[in-house]
Amino acid sequence: MNDYTHILVSSVLFVVTLFAITKIGGKKQLAELSFFEYVSGITIGSIAGEVIMGLDGNLFHGVLAIAIFGTFTYLHDVIGIKSKKVRDIMEGKATVIIKDGKVLEENLKKEKYTIDDLNSLLRQKNVFRTADVEFAVLEPKGDLSVLLKKELQPLTAKDLNLAVSPEKESYTVVMDGNVLNDQLTAAGKNRGWLDVELANLGVTLDNVFIAEVDSYGKLTIDVYDDQLQVPSPQPRKLLLAMLNKCQADLELFSLETESPDAKKMYNKNATKLQSAIQKIKPFLSE
């Protein structure tokens, strides 16, 4: 076997082996969440490289070594699920670096991080003042998780006591002009509905690059022809405007009429509609 065939055969063999190992190892192996996965990832890679390029002969030694490392990672994962102790030893614990807004120098020293390292990690989290941090933890993998002081955290709808319309996941129903039938079914729609919606927007199916359905049944599309202006209807906003108009009409009628009975009826309904609008308003914002 000459060198070229050797490289060809070993490359193909190791591509297959590595593929199998990563499939077995799962997503965790790729994310390199723990020390063990990090080390075994590097080692498996370098064994493969060494055996492919080192022309010393037995390929299956390399495959065996990779299989052993793969098995160890796998076993470590399986045992880790069962036992917290094993996890703590193998993967290490997170270290608290900042608590109650104070830097814990002892822990920093234990992890052999300098104050510059800490500042750099904080900056990567968009924090430029140590004083802004309430709590920070150094994860086993070496990155820093930061909890900002409450007044510096991003404002949420909950902070403002704001009612927002609940939203579920969207579904991509058309890709490259092809209808994805299982996605369409998952969204609770069918081909007939899609055809009608596309006709409403004035485009044909083969001009659609992406189409998505949101949880309110609204279809948003992107077309191949970027010069084309696709209408973006906002049916819920329009509905709110119509509701407000009707409410104003009812109030107007009550002012205009001279019959006391009718005045009372109009007033009653205007108030009723007003409270209904208040209730439904969060669902009509888009």
Add this chain to the structure above:
Amino acid sequence: MTVAANVNQCLSTLKGIEAQLSSLALNTSVPEASKAFHETMLVIGEIKADLKKRKMQIEIEEPQYKN
């Protein structure tokens, strides 16, 4: 526009709103939203009934504006 015409117009807007609410209630996959749309639809239905009654009254009182 006459009063009768105004009431008529408001009545058809309400009809449109009712239909849209019904279609939204059927199309959304969020149960809370579906419920809210449905409840509003019922309220609109009640208002519509009142308004229809008033329309009839106007037509009896002022038949010249009937259309």
